Amino acid sequence: MVLDNPFLILYAGCMIKQFKSIADFLAYFKDEETCREYFEQIRFQDGEYCPHCGNMLVYRFKGGKRFRCASCKQDFTIKTGTVFGESKVSMQKWFIAIYLLTTAKKGISSIQLAKQVGVTQKTAWFMDHRIRKALKQNQLKLFGEVEMDETYVGGKEKNKHRAKRTKGTQGRNTKTKSVVFGMIERKGKMKASVVPDVKMKTLEKEIVEHIKIGTQLYTDELLSYSKIGTLYPHETVKHGQGEYVRENVHSNSIESFWALFKRGYYGTYHTMSKKHLQRYVDEFVYRFNSREADLHDVFADIVGRVTTTGKLPYKKLKTA
Ligand SMILES: [Zn+2]
Numbered sequence: 001m002v003l004d005n006p007f008l009i010l011y012a013g014c015m016i017k018q019f020k021s022i023a024d025f026l027a028y029f030k031d032e033e034t035c036r037e038y039f040e041q042i043r044f045q046d047g048e049y050c051p052h053c054g055n056m057l058v059y060r061f062k063g064g065k066r067f068r069c070a071s072c073k074q075d076f077t078i079k080t081g082t083v084f085g086e087s088k089v090s091m092q093k094w095f096i097a098i099y100l101l102t103t104a105k106k107g108i109s110s111i112q113l114a115k116q117v118g119v120t121q122k123t124a125w126f127m128d129h130r131i132r133k134a135l136k137q138n139q140l141k142l143f144g145e146v147e148m149d150e151t152y153v154g155g156k157e158k159n160k161h162r163a164k165r166t167k168g169t170q171g172r173n174t175k176t177k178s179v180v181f182g183m184i185e186r187k188g189k190m191k192a193s194v195v196p197d198v199k200m201k202t203l204e205k206e207i208v209e210h211i212k213i214g215t216q217l218y219t220d221e222l223l224s225y226s227k228i229g230t231l232y233p234h235e236t237v238k239h240g241q242g243e244y245v246r247e248n249v250h251s252n253s254i255e256s257f258w259a260l261f262k263r264g265y266y267g268t269y270h271t272m273s274k275k276h277l278q279r280y281v282d283e284f285v286y287r288f289n290s291r292e293a294d295l296h297d298v299f300a301d302i303v304g305r306v307t308t309t310g311k312l313p314y315k316k317l318k319t320a
């Protein structure tokens with residue numbers, strides 16, 4: 001189990017049958033009421049509470065959908081103070097969007113999402129980003145055997161008009177491309193961050209923040225890694241000498257993640273703005289880290305996350 005809140009998962013996961021396809025999923029979440037009941041189990045897993053003041057003594061109105069706080073006397077529903085309350089989109093549509101984003105290995109564009117969920121593209125774009133924002137994980141530091149590598153995405157200069165090309169930007173260059181730094185436990189979890197450059201100082205900061213001291217590291221021969229051996233046992237794959245695997249020394253795990261991420265980048269999204277790149281990275285990392293968990297557990301985890309993440313209004317998202 002690699003999700004952040006196993007308790008929530010156990011609780012919500014036991015409520016629903018295993019769903020193996022979108023048909024199973026839609027048969028279960030057949031109407032708004034089922035979605036509401038399901039969400040109530042997740043939101044009030046530690047007991048009912050008032051979203052206005054946090055008081056735990058609340059009364060439920062007849063019919064079961066409205067509550068009144070015994071302290072501040074304000075009314076609320078299960079949706080108050082969550083993304084479901086802020087948006088006019090039905091919970092069922094949110095659930096479908098979450099399901100699609102969870103199961104799409106290469107991601108799903110807002111155009112595809114709009115078509116499949118039945119909302120405008122503008123709404124789909126907002127939903128997409130809101131879900132993605134919730135996927136940032138704050139797990140413990142990595143340990144064991146960790147492969148690290150950096151990759152460059154975006155800004156294919158050869159596709160631009162000559163006048164718009166930036167000189168000296170072929171291959172690895174941060175003028176037009178963004179750098180993503182990935183760290184992956186063999187057969188375990190991973191983390192990845194958008195970084196401004198691949199200088200030694202920048203990468204070391206990431207490594208120390210995300211990896212336990214004493215972990216066995218594997219990297220390529222990039223100079224920025226040359227001093228990391230003073231803090232961690234470190235082995236290098238010498239790509240420059242045509243070497244890719246030397247017994248246990250390789251970077252196959254991180255390479256396969258990059259391959260998937262790039263298929264999503266170029267195949268599904270076509271581009272990811274620098275501004276939102278970390279969120280796209282978080283989306284792919286989340287899917288990777290939950291790859292062996294049951295789908296209904298993953299779904300419950302994301303529903304919980306989406307609704308507890310801070311507000312992200314459309315306007316702010318557009319200009320942030
Ligand atoms: Zn209250």
